[in-house]
Amino acid sequence: MTARIYVDNAATSWPKPLAVYDAVDHFQRELGAPAGRGAYREAIEVGRLVAETRRQLALLLGGVAAERVIFTFNGTDSLNLAIHGSLRPGDHVVTSVVEHNSVLRPLRQLEQSGAIEVSRVACDRVGLVDPDDLRRAIRSQTRMIALTHASNVTGTIQPAAAVGKLAAQHGLLFLLDAAQTLGHVPVDVEALGVHLLAAPGHKALMGPLGSGLLYVAPGVEGQLQPVRQGGTGTQSESDTQPQSLPDKYEAGNHNVPAIVGLGAAVRELRELGVEAVEAQTRRLLSHLQDGLKAIPGVTLHGPLDAQRQAAIQSLAVSGYDPQEVASMLDTAYSIQTRAGLHCAPLVHQTLGTHSQGGSLRLSLGPFNTAEQINIVIRAIGEVAASAPVG
Numbered sequence: 141m142t143a144r145i146y147v148d149n150a151a152t153s154w155p156k157p158l159a160v161y162d163a164v165d166h167f168q169r170e171l172g173a174p175a176g177r178g179a180y181r182e183a184i185e186v187g188r189l190v191a192e193t194r195r196q197l198a199l200l201l202g203g204v205a206a207e208r209v210i211f212t213f214n215g216t217d218s219l220n221l222a223i224h225g226s227l228r229p230g231d232h233v234v235t236s237v238v239e240h241n242s243v244l245r246p247l248r249q250l251e252q253s254g255a256i257e258v259s260r261v262a263c264d265r266v267g268l269v270d271p272d273d274l275r276r277a278i279r280s281q282t283r284m285i286a287l288t289h290a291s292n293v294t295g296t297i298q299p300a301a302a303v304g305k306l307a308a309q310h311g312l313l314f315l316l317d318a319a320q321t322l323g324h325v326p327v328d329v330e331a332l333g334v335h336l337l338a339a340p341g342h343k344a345l346m347g348p349l350g351s352g353l354l355y356v357a358p359g360v361e362g363q364l365q366p367v368r369q370g371g372t373g374t375q376s377e378s379d380t381q382p383q384s385l386p387d388k389y390e391a392g393n394h395n396v397p398a399i400v401g402l403g404a405a406v407r408e409l410r411e412l413g414v415e416a417v418e419a420q421t422r423r424l425l426s427h428l429q430d431g432l433k434a435i436p437g438v439t440l441h442g443p444l445d446a447q448r449q450a451a452i453q454s455l456a457v458s459g460y461d462p463q464e465v466a467s468m469l470d471t472a473y474s475i476q477t478r479a480g481l482h483c484a485p486l487v488h489q490t491l492g493t494h495s496q497g498g499s500l501r502l503s504l505g506p507f508n509t510a511e512q513i514n515i516v517i518r519a520i521g522e523v524a525a526s527a528p529v530g
């Protein structure tokens with residue numbers, strides 16, 4: 141069997157650092173206790189490991205207070221808490237067409253129920269949102285700007301710091317969807333002026349599926365209601381939800397195997413240095429772009445500048461539907477990609493790819509090699525050359 145070439149890291153990263161497998165295995169075999177709910181040795185150790193993951197994430201976000209990092213189950217869960225927990229009837233939200241359905245759908249639901257109004261600002265041909273367009277969409281009832289940090293279709297990195305300034309000038313909450321950036325590029329939430337940062341733990345952070353986080357900036361907890369209530373292992377005498385962080389938002393048992401795996405991943409990422417990992421994946425992306433640009437019949441979407449992108453490249457091969465290309469790459473070359481709209485339907489209208497079945501997406505991670513990229517380029521070249529004429 142041909143070795144698997146995994147270039148679907150924007151969906152979830154694979155493989156994970158070995159330390160992640162070891163941490164999950166150690167938890168499952170040796171510890172197996174809940175976090176924050178027992179006084180025996182293993183439960184105390186699990187509590188320590190969960191606190192250590194929180195501490196690692198807080199350092200990664202620029203050295204914030206650890207209790208401001210809320211564990212969730214994925215990026216979608218974080219975004220739902222941020223959106224449903226903070227918006228109130230009568231609010232207006234400014235967002236963009238670049239967003240993932242995990243932002244678009246909760247907002248659409250609140251809009252359809254008549255609770256809020258939403259403005260969706262356009263992007264340019266490479267998926268970039270102009271902060272001036274966001275500014276023009278602000279009204280007196282605007283409560284929040286919700287923006288993805290990098291498009292999961294084009295990889296385009298948005299000017300988050302400028303948007304943070306804009307939000308501060310107008311006294312708005314700034315929700316940043318960092319699903320495609322946290323772990324891939326350095327993110328300092330205070331420098332960016334972010335109030336709520338949502339991210340999965342299982343993409344560029346390299347943790348297991350079933351992990352995610354929401355960062356809540358100082359003071360914002362007063363405006364953010366929990367969307368779930370229940371046991372926290374603390375203040376058990378009271379039948380109301382604790383107001384202290386992180387318990388206010390963490391009802392029910394944690395996904396401890398995923399959290400301890402995430403802790404091991406982030407520790408390793410910080411040891412290697414996000415900048416070093418970023419430089420490596422950017423080199424691979426540049427190499428991929430150079431190779432693909434030279435192939436007749438291949439159209440590349442997005443900025444085509446690895447410095448301005450997450451490690452994502454969307455493309456079309458003339459004569460084929462993106463699903464057909466994905467299937468040929470998998471069957472003939474064991475290259476694992478993703479085809480379709482990637483849960484971000486609106487951006488495809490701008491790219492002109494909606495009616496073509498979306499795009500083929502290649503998304504890289506630190507475990508990809510230059511040799512694998514060469515195989516991918518060669519394979520796409522062969523697929524493009526085999527396209528039916530006319």
Ligand SMILES: Cc1ncc(COP(=O)(O)O)c(C=O)c1O
Nearest residue numbers: 214215216240242292317319340
């Ligand atoms: C930009 C963006 N936001 C949110 C999400 C949702 O993350 P999760 O799959 O962890 O729920 C994704 C996942 O693909 C994404 O790319």
